[in-house]
Amino acid sequence: MKIAFVINQTHKEDVNFTTTLLAWKALQLGHEVLYIGLADFYYGAHPLLGAHARHVLPSQAVPDTATLIQVLRATPKKLYALTDIDVLWLRFDPVLDMINRPWAAAAGLQFATLAQKKGIRVLNNPEALTKASNKLYLENFDDTIQPKTIVTRNSQDILQFFQEQQEKIILKPLKGSGGRNVFLINKDNAQNLKQTVEAIARDGYVIAQEYLPEAALGDIRFFLLNGKPIQVNGKYAAVHRVQQGNEIRSNLHQGAKVQEAQIDANILRTAEKVAHQLVKDGMYLVGLDIVGDKIMEINVFSPGALHHAEQMHQEDFSGAIIRDLESL
Structure with missing residues (x-):
């Protein structure tokens, strides 16, 4: 197969990214890999729908993910017809381009939707990703798996919610990723609530969520494939992502550490409650962030930490994903 990964920009890709691992595994299993940046699509004639992509063949010497990154950056872009590829895999983070390239994510989804209408297999479903472009996507699922939440830009709304939640809540942007601008507000720093809301609201709506005591122990990043x-x-x-020191965020690039996740019947039941809707929406590869019996976020664009799971368990999860892709 020819598998094209749509990413933000090649120079921002990292050896430890899940996308890098999936691309490298695809090469090892005999597939061709293309990388397409959000600024690289083309619509016109010859081809009608295409992209300027970096192309890597399984015959090239790519012994590990570090070498793959080097090869990609050294490979010049060429224009390819999207109809010549087998899978267009959307693996970009819209938040990375929100400030400097606010057009990028929307344009990528529009081109991906065109590709899907041309009969190209696109993962995850771009029309559903458009609806899931912020954390309100979680509201489409079973109420029992969601923490108590309000979404607003009004500090008085959040103050009232703060009081209803025994003066302990989490604030974060509606559209965000990677633990950016996530704050714990409690009795000790309540005087900063209005200022914090205003700071987050500069970039859009604000989410206020109940504080879950179990969150002090970190969260579980749990991968689903086709539900x-x-x-x-x-x-x-x-x-199991565990925050360090006084940090409240469990994101790995915010300093959290990983340890083995204990997957019990409770976590499996929680994941099962969202599986049917995810499959219906065409969400092929998804990462759930679970705290207790609640899902804090459903990561549908570019869920990470797969390489941590592989290293910890010494199991070929990426190979299982690519082999499943072969069977679609």
């Missing part, structure tokens, strides 16, 4: 947990040799593709 089913990814499991190899009895081990699940999941990690």
Whole structure:
């Protein structure tokens, strides 16, 4: 197969990204890999729909993910017809371009939708991704798996919610990722509530969520593939992300550490409650962030930490994903 990964920009890709691991595994299994940046699409004639892509063949010497990054950056872009590829895999983070390239994510989804209408397999479904471009997507699911939440730009709304939640809540942007601008507001720093709301609201709406005591122990990043947990040799593709010191965020690039996730019946039941809708929406590869019996976020664009799960369990989760892709 020819598998094209749509990313933000090649120079921002990293050796530890899940996208890099999936692309490298695809090469090892004999597939061709293309990388397309959000600024690289083309519409016109010859081809009608295309992209300027970096193309890597399985015959090239790519022994590991670090070499793949080097090869990609050294490979010049060429114009390819999207109809010549088998899978267009959307693996970009809209938030990375929100400030400097606010047009990028929307344009990428529009081109991907055109490709899908031309009969090209696009993962995840771009029309559903458009609806899931912020954290309100979680509101489409079972109420029992959601923490108590309000979405507003009004500080008085949040003050009232703060009081209803025994003066302990989490504030974060409606459209965000990677733990950016996430704050714990409690009795000790309540005087900063209005200022914090105003700071987050500069970039859009604000989410206020109840504080879950279990969050002090971190969260579980749990991967689903076509609505089913990814499991190899009895081990699940999941990690327990534990924040360090006084940090409230469990994101790895905010300093959190990973340890083995204990996947019990409660987590499997929680994941099962969202599986049917995710499959219906065409969400092929998804990362759930689970705290207790609640899902804090559903990551549908470019969920990460798969390589941490592989290293921890010494299992080939990425290979299981690519082999499943071969069977579609």
